[in-house]
Amino acid sequence: MTDDTAILEATGIDHDYGTVSVLQDVSATIQSGAVTALIGPNGSGKTTFIRGLAGLHEPTGGEFTYHGPDTARQIGYLPQHPSFRPGFTVIETLQFYTALVGADEADAMGYLERVGLADAADRPVEALSGGMTRLLGIAQATVGDPPVVILDEPGSGLDPGMSMHVFDIAADLADDGIAVLLSSHYLELVERVADHVLVLSNGQLVEQGSIEQLHSKLDADSLRSVYETAVGGDLSTVHVQGERA
């Protein structure tokens, strides 16, 4: 993995909400053919950074640069709380998204099969459980085969088997050459699939590297131990940025 494969780049990103600064000078690259994991405590700025990478909001400072091919869809995105327009079935919903990116509607079932949701194809989206809605969100993020797929907490709300399955999907996408960025609190699963890890704490990138590099740098034998050393402080308190916590 070298910078030659960097497809998405964040340079000196600052993000403020009003007077509250939640990201400070964050720089990172996302590589093709690799899973990059973004980890950090609640409120550390992961979703804010991810939404910026996905082009959903402008940073206060710095810039995001996309270096990839000029495809119909460049970045697929799973939001932290996916929701779909009621009144349509699962397959109709995915067919809508495939049509939107100019892909073949007949491919919709393939995207559903990949996330294990084919049996729910004819179910109305409002009848899906929380976990099934997230799986549909992951399928939606891959529609049109974008070269970058960004998944905000893909394992959240899924049972242990399905969360392992979605991390395996992320690894498979990377094996196919896609740049995958995911955020997660499931450190054991991150450790299993991530090629590169970004550790965000209190709005700053405090560590980054491969699992092996982080183990060796922080003299740690697990990602959990890397996390605890890198994040430090009181792990049982949410640090509310801009407030005294």
Ligand SMILES: Nc1ncnc2c1ncn2[C@@H]1O[C@H](COP(=O)(O)OP(=O)(O)OP(=O)(O)O)[C@@H](O)[C@H]1O
């Ligand atoms: N729209 C907003 N307006 C004001 N503050 C916001 C907004 N969105 C997020 N924040 C604040 O920015 C900080 C970072 O939030 P963010 O959602 O990026 O963190 P996170 O690392 O994704 O957290 P979690 O792991 O809990 O999902 C938090 O203090 C949050 O309250």
